[in-house]
Amino acid sequence: MTVQYPLPIQARIDAVVIGTLLELPRASAPRVLYPGCPDGSGVVARCTARLGPADIGGQVALMFEGGDPACPLVIGRLLGTDTPPEPVAHVRLDDQCLELSAEREIVLRCGKASITLTRAGKVIIQGAYLSSRSSGVNRIKGGSVQIN
Numbered sequence: 001m002t003v004q005y006p007l008p009i010q011a012r013i014d015a016v017v018i019g020t021l022l023e024l025p026r027a028s029a030p031r032v033l034y035p036g037c038p039d040g041s042g043v044v045a046r047c048t049a050r051l052g053p054a055d056i057g058g059q060v061a062l063m064f065e066g067g068d069p070a071c072p073l074v075i076g077r078l079l080g081t082d083t084p085p086e087p088v089a090h091v092r093l094d095d096q097c098l099e100l101s102a103e104r105e106i107v108l109r110c111g112k113a114s115i116t117l118t119r120a121g122k123v124i125i126q127g128a129y130l131s132s133r134s135s136g137v138n139r140i141k142g143g144s145v146q147i148n
Contacts, residue, residue, distance in 0.1 A: 012067035018078065021055050034062055036069050041143045045072040 019034030022042045028036040030051055033042040045062065051074065059078040065071040100106055106117045113127035134136060 002035055012065050013064045013069050016075070017062045017064075017072075018059050018083065019072070021051065021060050021074075021076055021077070024053060024056055030060075030074055032060060032062060032072055034072065040071050043070060043072060045074050047074040049074055049076045051077060 013036060017034050017036070019032045019037075021030040022033055024030050028047055029044050030047055031042045032036075032045045035039075037043060039106060046065070047147045049060070055077050060074050061076045062072045063075050065073055089100070089102045092101075104119050114124075116122070116124040116126075118124070
């Protein structure tokens with residue numbers, strides 16, 4: 001199915017419209033094109049859905065602030081049968097614990113420092129400077145321990 005853009009400008013749009021994501025210069029300001037679009041090169045929309053570079057060229061569901069065709073709001077992307085499944089990650093938070101879990105690995109990164117946890121049980125700590133302090137015993141245990 002081929003859709004020709006732009007179609008004649010409408011005074012008000014009060015329904016969900018299917019458009020195309022043209023570009024994503026910022027996550028909060030995607031450029032979209034849709035039937036009735038006032039500009040043939042697309043317009044900048046506000047966004048409630050998480051979009052990434054892989055979504056460019058795909059279809060998105062749009063609503064319009066106050067029915068104004070110049071003020072689209074991306075409410076979601078349309079999923080096709082060929083869309084790969086989303087990566088699975090879980091976050092659990094209660095008043096005592098924050099738990100992050102993922103299938104393959106978790107990486108916490110800030111500048112040159114990182115902590116990586118892998119599925120195989122490895123914990124990799126990297127940084128320009130590493131400090132370990134304890135007010136009690138500081139134990140290093142392992143099958144073998146290598147220092148320098």
